[in-house]
Amino acid sequence: MSACxxxxxxxxxxxxxPNIPTTSEASKAHPAVTLRxxxxxxxxxxxxxxxxxxxxxxxxxxxxxxxxxxxxxxDRSRGDPANIIGIxxxxxxxxFQIGSKCGIISTRLARNAFExxxxxxxxxxxxxxxxxxxxELVRKMSVGSGQGYQRCSCKKSMCRTLQCRCFKNKVQCNxxxxxxxxxxxxx
Numbered sequence: 001m002s003a004c005x006x007x008x009x010x011x012x013x014x015x016x017x018p019n020i021p022t023t024s025e026a027s028k029a030h031p032a033v034t035l036r037x038x039x040x041x042x043x044x045x046x047x048x049x050x051x052x053x054x055x056x057x058x059x060x061x062x063x064x065x066x067x068x069x070x071x072x073x074x075d076r077s078r079g080d081p082a083n084i085i086g087i088x089x090x091x092x093x094x095x096f097q098i099g100s101k102c103g104i105i106s107t108r109l110a111r112n113a114f115e116x117x118x119x120x121x122x123x124x125x126x127x128x129x130x131x132x133x134x135x136e137l138v139r140k141m142s143v144g145s146g147q148g149y150q151r152c153s154c155k156k157s158m159c160r161t162l163q164c165r166c167f168k169n170k171v172q173c174n175x176x177x178x179x180x181x182x183x184x185x186x187x
Contacts, residue, residue: 059116061096063088066122067114069098069105075135080142084134086114087122099127102140106131151177159185 061067068083076082086105090097095108104127132140152165152173159167159177166173166185173186 054112058111061088061091061111061116063091064124066117066119067098068117069109069114069134071134071138076138077142080138084137084141085117085119085122087124087127089124089127099124100137100141101126102137103128103130103132105137106133154178154183155181159183 065088067086067088069086070083071081084098084100084105086098086100088096089099089104092108095110096114097108098105098114101122152159152167154164154177157163159173162168164173164185166177173183177183
């Protein structure tokens with residue numbers, strides 16, 4: 001006889017056995033429940049202490065303050081800036097919208113993701129309303145072409161035609177292009 005073959009009259013219930021406490025009675029009497037409640041309360045107080053400590057450590061930020069946003073080494077190349085200089089555009093629920101001279105960062109950042117600076121050269125009105133990821137903004141600010149360096153390997157054209165990758169993208173040739181030769185697309 002399998003468990004599926006048992007008839008409903010054969011099953012025992014908590015009501016038919018007087019010595020087994022119900023779920024609500026067991027939860028009140030068991031010491032693990034009170035320990036879990038105390039642990040939950042302690043966790044909440046610890047979280048509140050962390051928030052107040054962070055508020056004391058990090059300076060208050062208001063709309064219009066200039067900030068620097070660090071850029072991960074995975075989002076930039078060696079020649080790209082390590083930080084984005086931006087301005088606080090908006091604040092909602094503790095998350096900040098940061099804009100730069102090339103556009104707005106598409107994700108909202110928490111207060112611990114940037115530093116306030118004394119630089120006051122950027123204004124909210126100067127920020128274009130285009131949204132970009134951090135990687136795209138760094139590429140727009142880059143002197144190169146984003147991650148990695150662009151180079152050509154021209155031999156005969158002297159970098160004066162559109163066959164030259166650097167000339168085509170309106171970038172000057174650098175020492176990585178052709179170190180032994182001179183070209184017309186370099187100062």
